[in-house]
Amino acid sequence: MDHRTHRATYRVEGRSAAPGIALGPLVRLVAARSKTQRSRSELGEQQALADAIEASKLDLTVLAEKVKDEDAEAILSFQIALLEDENLAAPAFARIADGEAADKAWVAAIDPEIATYEQADDSYFRARASDLRDLRDRVLRRLAGEVDQAVPPGVIVATEDMTPSLFLATDWRDGGLVLRRGSPSSHVAILARSRGVPMIVGVDIDHLGSGVDAVLDGEAGSLIIDPDPSTKADYGRRLTEQAEARAAAFSFTGQVVTASGEPVRMMINVTGLAELRDIDPSNVDGIGLMRTEFLFQEREQLPSEEEQYHIYRQMAEWAAGKPVTIRTLDAGGDKPIAGLTIPGDLNPFLGVRGVRLSLRRLDVFRLQLRALARAAVGGNLKVMIPMVTAPEELVQCRALFQTAVDELRGEGYEAAMPPLGMMVEVPAAALVVEDFDADFYSIGSNDLIQYVMAASRDEPQLADLARPSRAVFNLIGHVVEHAKRCGREASLCGDLAGDPQQVASLLDQGLRSFSVAPGVLRPVRAAIARYSSRAA
Amino acid sequence: MNKLEVSVLMRHEVGLHARPSVKLTKLAKAFESKIDLGLSPDGPWIDAKSIVKVMATKAPKDSTIYFRAEGKDAKAALDALVMLVDGDFQNGP
Numbered sequence: 001m002d003h004r005t006h007r008a009t010y011r012v013e014g015r016s017a018a019p020g021i022a023l024g025p026l027v028r029l030v031a032a033r034s035k036t037q038r039s040r041s042e043l044g045e046q047q048a049l050a051d052a053i054e055a056s057k058l059d060l061t062v063l064a065e066k067v068k069d070e071d072a073e074a075i076l077s078f079q080i081a082l083l084e085d086e087n088l089a090a091p092a093f094a095r096i097a098d099g100e101a102a103d104k105a106w107v108a109a110i111d112p113e114i115a116t117y118e119q120a121d122d123s124y125f126r127a128r129a130s131d132l133r134d135l136r137d138r139v140l141r142r143l144a145g146e147v148d149q150a151v152p153p154g155v156i157v158a159t160e161d162m163t164p165s166l167f168l169a170t171d172w173r174d175g176g177l178v179l180r181r182g183s184p185s186s187h188v189a190i191l192a193r194s195r196g197v198p199m200i201v202g203v204d205i206d207h208l209g210s211g212v213d214a215v216l217d218g219e220a221g222s223l224i225i226d227p228d229p230s231t232k233a234d235y236g237r238r239l240t241e242q243a244e245a246r247a248a249a250f251s252f253t254g255q256v257v258t259a260s261g262e263p264v265r266m267m268i269n270v271t272g273l274a275e276l277r278d279i280d281p282s283n284v285d286g287i288g289l290m291r292t293e294f295l296f297q298e299r300e301q302l303p304s305e306e307e308q309y310h311i312y313r314q315m316a317e318w319a320a321g322k323p324v325t326i327r328t329l330d331a332g333g334d335k336p337i338a339g340l341t342i343p344g345d346l347n348p349f350l351g352v353r354g355v356r357l358s359l360r361r362l363d364v365f366r367l368q369l370r371a372l373a374r375a376a377v378g379g380n381l382k383v384m385i386p387m388v389t390a391p392e393e394l395v396q397c398r399a400l401f402q403t404a405v406d407e408l409r410g411e412g413y414e415a416a417m418p419p420l421g422m423m424v425e426v427p428a429a430a431l432v433v434e435d436f437d438a439d440f441y442s443i444g445s446n447d448l449i450q451y452v453m454a455a456s457r458d459e460p461q462l463a464d465l466a467r468p469s470r471a472v473f474n475l476i477g478h479v480v481e482h483a484k485r486c487g488r489e490a491s492l493c494g495d496l497a498g499d500p501q502q503v504a505s506l507l508d509q510g511l512r513s514f515s516v517a518p519g520v521l522r523p524v525r526a527a528i529a530r531y532s533s534r535a536a
Numbered sequence: 537m538n539k540l541e542v543s544v545l546m547r548h549e550v551g552l553h554a555r556p557s558v559k560l561t562k563l564a565k566a567f568e569s570k571i572d573l574g575l576s577p578d579g580p581w582i583d584a585k586s587i588v589k590v591m592a593t594k595a596p597k598d599s600t601i602y603f604r605a606e607g608k609d610a611k612a613a614l615d616a617l618v619m620l621v622d623g624d625f626q627n628g629p
Contacts, residue, residue: 078554078587081561087588116592124553125594131554 007226012203014178015460016221017189020198021239022156022176023232026214026225028205029151029159042096049092049102052142057083059138078128079135088113103143110136123306130307151175156216156223158205162188168274172197176216178223180205183334183458190291193498194275196519202460245522256525258507259532266525267325267515269493273311276318279518286322286380288515289442289493290315292329292368296337302364308371316379323380325442325515327423328368328397330354330386333447334458340364349450354387354423359396369404376418384421384442389428391435394420398437425494427451430475433482441483442515443476445494468496468505477509484510491515503527540611541604543577544618548625552595556625561587563620569607571617577602584617 040048057080064076082088092109096102110132117129151157153171158178167177167188176198182188183201192199198218208225215224215235224231256264267288270276272295295303295311315324331337332345332353340361345351358365372383385397398420408415424430425444433441445468450457452472455465476492483490491513496502498516500523506514507528516524548556564571564584572581575595582589584603595601601621605613 074555074558077558081558081587085561085586085588087583087586113588113592120594122551122594122596124551125591128554128591 009224009226009228009231012208012223012225014200014203014221014223015184016218017179017182017184017201018177018192018197018199018218020176020196020218021235021242022174022198022216022218023235023239024155024174024176024214026178026208026210026212027151027155027157028208028210029157029162040102042099045096045100045102045105046093048143049089049096049106049139052102052106052139053083053089055142056135056138059142075131079131082132082135083139103140106139106143107136118304126304126306127310130304133301156214158203158208158223160205167191176218178203178205178208178216190517191271193519194269194271194517256528258528259530262512264507264528265491265513266521266528267323267491267493267513268518268521269515270315270518273314273318275518276315281319281322284322284521285513286319287315287324287326288491288513289384290324290326292327293331293335293337296329296331296340297335302340302367305367305371305374308368309374312371312375312381313378316375316381319380321380323382325382325384325421326372327384327386327442328355328358328372329364330423332357349447349456355385355393355397356387356389358385359393362400365400366404369401370408370415372418373401373405373408373415374413376416377414381418382421382440383418384423384440386423386444387426387447388422388424388436388438389426391437394422394436394438421489424448424479424490425451427475430479433479434486438488440488441479441490443479443490443492443494445472445476445492445496448472448475448494449496468502473505473509476506476511480510489513498524500524500527504531507531539604539606540614541577541602542614542618543600543602544621545598545600546595546621548597548621551597551599552590552593552601554591557587557590559625560617560620561585561590563616564613567605567607567609567613567616569605569610569613571603571605571610571613574602574604575599 060076060080060083064073064080089109092105095105095108100108114129114132114136117125117132120126151170154174156176156178161179161181162177168191172195177192179201180203181201189199189201198216200216200218200221200223203223213226215227215232217224227235256266258264265285267286268279268284269289269291270287271291295308312326330353332341332351333349336343341357342352352360372381375381385394388394401417401420405415405417419439421440421442422429422436422438423444424433424441425447427448429436430448446457449468449472450466452475453465453469455462457466459466480490490511492506492511493515497506497514498520503524504527514524546552561584571584573584573590573593574581575593581604582593584590603614603617
């Protein structure tokens with residue numbers, strides 16, 4: 001915007017979902033989902049499939065040019081080669097000629113191919129099934145009229161809502177995200193925090209136009225449209241500071257100690273392999289929480305044992321002997337998963353979620369336990385169970401795990417039983433934590449706070465209640481003390497651990513193990529280093 | 537019309553996987569001749585230009601791959617394919 005024709009600056013308020021500052025042009029993304037035409041002629045269906053394949057080929061070619069690692073490039077060029085091969089879609093075109101709709105015909109053509117890979121003896125060939133599934137879904141999305149909207153880097157994106165897969169496919173360098181829907185605890189918000197992308201939610205985006213100059217203040221939860229030069233300069237300075245702080249964020253090395261010399265373990269929370277690329281494992285004490293929900297979301301089929309195994313194993317390889325704590329699927333609550341969680345659950349946070357769901361969907365749970373038992377052979381894997389409420393649930397999980405290990409060994413696989421711990425996030429478990437046979441404890445402060453305070457973390461009017469109170473800290477202290485007495489580890493992996501202002505209170509409770517989003521390692525480390533214990 | 541056959545031992549450490557298959561089919565497509573691939577001298581023969589079919593052979597390490605080609609550039613095609621497989625798929629398109 002030219003200074004001479006400067007329009008009045010105005011602010012649009014929202015809620016902070018991920019801190020940070022972004023300066024740049026605003027880009028409105030419009031949901032591009034058009035309804036599939038159901039009354040296409042046979043010729044129309046043939047053309048629609050041919051177009052969808054051609055468009056997918058282009059998408060993949062663009063993607064292949066962007067990826068930097070060789071493995072991703074190899075998979076993409078394999079997928080492109082498949083699409084270029086007429087043999088792949090030939091059965092689909094034959095089915096359309098017999099009167100079937102393009103999407104059904106495509107699935108019917110690809111699924112048998114996927115099945116032959118799934119049945120392969122060689123694990124490498126079995127793993128290719130997921131490449132084919134991915135390809136199948138990509139073409140289906142194109143058939144349904146969905147478009148991979150390319151978001152250029154360095155812009156502030158404003159849109160209704162965003163899927164984790166689109167978020168992950170976007171280059172967010174120097175960019176930011178503004179959503180009308182979503183909440184600070186949504187998955188995209190978790191991803192944004194772990195990747196340092198400023199994000200605000202609950203914004204009225206109707207009057208925002210593409211191309212206007214904007215500043216996104218993720219901390220304050222506001223968007224400033226057409227900022228005047230002094231505001232812009234001000235934020236420009238803060239942006240520079242932020243960039244410097246980020247560059248230094250991972251430059252820490254060595255053990256974290258308090259001012260009184262006590263060592264504190266610092267682990268990270270992650271959602272997948274992508275976040276580990278920029279982190280040197282020697283600077284952290286391992287992964288304190290790997291959220292496996294992201295492996296299950298936004299896809300047509302649940303991930304196979306093989307796919308999960310490869311991811312868990314690669315995480316353990318990254319950690320090079322340091323612990324990698326993997327949480328079994330924590331679906332339900334605010335994290336619905338198509339085909340798995342129960343739609344229309346009246347009160348999802350008090351419903352069938354976490355381990356409650358796993359114990360009711362043993363088919364899915366068993367695959368995950370098998371993948372974990374196999375990955376535990378080579379790495380320092382730990383497994384934790386979410387939403388444990390009664391001791392019996394943990395007993396059941398342990399028995400199921402042992403069965404999975406025995407089965408695998410019977411089939412000739414190497415398998416190991418990793419330490420099995422529990423998330424402490426339900427007050428009923430926290431109050432009598434000594435009744436649970438867990439190898440370690442990880443306090444999930446987000447849920448613990450909302451269950452103790454009976455206040456939703458997504459209700460802005462109750463923000464003052466949904467905070468860590470003395471009741472919450474007492475419970476945390478109780479869990480930490482029990483763990484210490486019996487020589488087991490207790491860590492805290494919720495947002496509370498990542499808040500530098502809460503660090504001292506947590507250390508006061510005896511907590512000496514933190515697991516935080518990689519982006520806040522530095523401020524939390526700094527807060528720990530300033531702390532001297534009351535006893536010292 | 538040329539009609540030729542050759543065989544070559546594949547030593548690639550993982551077998552005829554995605555990356556080698558992509559290279560092999562790309563190379564085959566560079567020739568006009570009809571080129572078939574088999575895992576035994578008597579077939580069954582599959583189209584060496586189709587990645588769907590080549591991957592479907594799931595050929596493991598130490599397989600002997602048989603090629604037969606028919607067409608003007610059959611000799612050149614087989615020479616190039618043997619060189620690719622023999623060279624452990626290091627080169628090629």
